[in-house]
Amino acid sequence: MTSSSSKSVSKKTMGKKVAGKAAKAPLLFAVRNSKIHGKGAFSLTTIRRGTRLIEYVGRRIPESLADEVYAEEDGKPSHTFLFALENGDVIDATVGGNSSRWINHSCAPNCEAVGEDDEGEEHIFIEAIRTIKPGEELAYDYSFEFDEPHTKKLEQKYACRCGAPNCRGTILVNKEPKKKAKKAAKKTIKKTVKKTVKKASKTAGKKAGKKAGKKAVKKSKKAK
Numbered sequence: 001m002t003s004s005s006s007k008s009v010s011k012k013t014m015g016k017k018v019a020g021k022a023a024k025a026p027l028l029f030a031v032r033n034s035k036i037h038g039k040g041a042f043s044l045t046t047i048r049r050g051t052r053l054i055e056y057v058g059r060r061i062p063e064s065l066a067d068e069v070y071a072e073e074d075g076k077p078s079h080t081f082l083f084a085l086e087n088g089d090v091i092d093a094t095v096g097g098n099s100s101r102w103i104n105h106s107c108a109p110n111c112e113a114v115g116e117d118d119e120g121e122e123h124i125f126i127e128a129i130r131t132i133k134p135g136e137e138l139a140y141d142y143s144f145e146f147d148e149p150h151t152k153k154l155e156q157k158y159a160c161r162c163g164a165p166n167c168r169g170t171i172l173v174n175k176e177p178k179k180k181a182k183k184a185a186k187k188t189i190k191k192t193v194k195k196t197v198k199k200a201s202k203t204a205g206k207k208a209g210k211k212a213g214k215k216a217v218k219k220s221k222k223a224k
C-alpha cells in the first residue's frame with residue numbers, strides 16, 4: 001500500500017534509516033486503541049489547521065522488495081507499514097518507524113500526507129487540514145492505488161471502517177472509470193500509430209502504439 005507527492009531519492013540513502021525532522025518537538029498525539037482499526041493516533045490538544053504533526057519515517061526500499069518481503073498470505077493483504085514514494089521506493093516504517101505509522105485512514109480525514117523534496121530526497125509529513133479537537137482520532141486518506149482494475153472484490157479486500165458519513169467503503173482511491181481509461185488509452189495508441197506510420201513503416205507504428213498504451217496505464221501502486 002501507499003501515497004504522496006514527487007521528487008527522487010538519492011541512491012546514497014536507499015535502504016538506510018531516515019531521521020525524523022519533526023521528531024524533536026513533543027508529539028501532539030498519543031497512540032491508543034482505535035475503533036477504526038487496531039491502534040490509532042489521538043490528539044492530545046487542540047491542533048490548528050496546517051500544523052505539521054510528524055514525519056513518516058522508516059527504511060527506504062524499492063517497492064519490488066517490499067512486495068517480496070510483505071507478500072500476501074491466502075489472498076489476504078499483509079499488514080504493513082508502507083508509504084509509496086513517487087520514485088518507486090517505499091518507506092517501510094516497520095524498520096526505524098515512529099508513531100506516524102499508527103495513523104489510520106479516513107474518507108473524511110482531518111490530516112493529509114504532504115511530500116516535500118529535500119536535496120533530491122522525498123520526505124513525507126502528516127499535517128492537519130482543519131482544527132482538530134483534543135481526543136479526536138487523526139487520520140488521512142490513504143488513497144491506495146493498484147495497477148490492476150479496482151474491482152468490487154479488490155475494494156472489499158481493502159474495506160474501510162472509518163465510519164464517516166461519506167465513507168466510500170474502501171481504502172482504495174476512486175480510479176478513472178474503466179471505460180474512460182480504455183478510451184483514453186485507445187486514443188493515445190491511435191494517435192501515436194498514425195504519427196509514426198506517416199514517418200516510417202507500419203511495424204514501427206505498432207511498436208510505438210504499444211508503448212503509448214502502456215503509458216496510459218502507468219504503474220502507481222500506493223501504500224501506507
Ligand SMILES: C[S@@+](CC[C@H](N)C(=O)[O-])C[C@H]1O[C@@H](n2cnc3c(N)ncnc32)[C@H](O)[C@@H]1O
Pocket residue numbers: 001034036037038039040079080081082101102103104105106159160161162171224
Ligand atoms: C499503518 S497501519 C495503521 C495502524 C493500524 N491501525 C494498526 O494497528 O496497525 C495501516 C493498516 O491499518 C488498517 N486500517 C487503517 N485505516 C483503516 C480503515 N479506515 N479501515 C480499515 N482498516 C484500516 C489497514 O489494515 C491498513 O493496512
Ligand SMILES: [Zn+2]
Pocket residue numbers: 106107108160161162163164166167168169170
Ligand atoms: Zn471510509
